[in-house]
Amino acid sequence: MGAKIIVNGTEVSLNGIVMKMHPIMTDDDGLVVSVGRIWQLKGWQEEGKIEFKEAPSREVMEFARSVVWSMATTERMVEWTKQMAGLGYTGSSANTMNRGIEGCCPGTCDAKAKIVVGDGDKDKAELAELNRLINTYRQPGMQAIPPRLVIPDYSNRGHTGLSVEHVHYLATRFLEKGFQKRTGNTGHDIPVLVQESKSSELGSKSISNWRAKISEESGFAPKAHYERLFVQDTLYTSLGNGHFNQALNLFGNECPSIYGDMKYVIGNDRDLRHAVETGVQALVLKPTIPLRDRETIAQLLNSKREFKWGVADDGSLNIEDATEDMSNCKQFEALSKVLDAVELNCLVRSELGIKDSHRIGQQ
Template identity: 40%
Template structure:
């Protein structure tokens, strides 16, 4: 049964912030660097529909063409919100099993390979930003683009920011999986995927994460000059709330991808 969340209410946002502060691993506001090859999608994310391969490759293409943008203040990539599975919980192991099944049942190369073994007992699951994480793994494993058939590895050699992120990981807010209940995981993932109208994460110079959101409750972003400007594009807003199949259709429409090619699993391009 789908969980109904009024993401526009102050009550929901306060609950969201409280959960992040209560269950974060570090015990303070510091972010932890996590490598993308230790992250898989959490089974509670996007109503369990998984990830859109088209959107993963779309993000990987943007990284290759525009360069990797590290998170500085409110600029750059979104801050991943992860659950640490060390040791792995039942939910974590289910997430790992489902992700491995997804890869096994997909065209080889459609998603990046998972290097985590089935009995792995220490990894991370993503409640938000799962497409970005797997896009990073496409670059990590030199996978080929489903759009051009060309590998993504070229950007690794010229993009020092990307090389650093792949080797050292990206700053993430990490939650303790041993204490985080399944309903709370799902609530957090729903908030992360539907709060595009709320303030973006603000990473301070000392690495701390600003989650207060007082300006959200005040009804503005503190900049009168930008009141008429949308916080994000319509495409970005939709990409947060659609399930995997709907998101794939959105990307195909945006890029003009042949439907029959998509139905074949892009076998002719991989």
């Protein structure tokens, strides 16, 4: 149990707020296929329930988290009210229009609720698939890849690229809190990159896709930074931790923040300087990995974010033995892993309380 949904024609309301950017979408035959670009319809379940996949398109929905709608019977509403009270949504927090960001983004609530009925077999199968794909295509060992050599892979987030606001959100955290290097299984995620050639099909598509992105969206590292990379024969494309690498590139170019007058300057942070100039240890995959397998790896890295894994001292990788992090996770962090670039921009603005941006209202 989680949010309260009301559908009126093609209009969808979430906890009383109309989601104007995400109406009911239908195909040419008039059949429902999605709620905007956030939920893709999978089908009916028992007891009249409807299952959606939390994904921006049907092409990338397979491994996305399921969202299930149930009829709001009297009995279920009694359970829902009790559950929301247990989560702290009482008193002033009961009003969805006035709820603060720490309780929940306005118009939403904890979709996973207090008790989650997990599908252990599904998790194991998907971790095994992620483990198989990475081990099939990985190059031996780990490699430190400088972020200046990295752009998003063509498969990234349904081909929408990265969220410029999330890149600046990470860079601001590095600036204010210092760069936290990875120790054991803690710290930043391990980047998963593909070694590409500018002349390969997917390498060329990645370059074209990113060129278009930085042309239409200011706020990333300057165009000249990437053009220096595009004339080289070898580059690396990110399947995982793409925002992380581009946040480091903001420091490499001492870019201005989109949130104020500050600049991203490394200063005396030695760990940050090493990450920017030398790079962090990454898993590098062979360029022969096909597009569909790239998409699967990217989706699973995000959907299985709560499973903490690493690379052993001998270089071996066994994601199947990853331990699930059962500690509390902010809704912002969880959602940031499954949204496309446009939706993630909106999420970051909500997290930071930004109400004045030229990106507001962009499709």
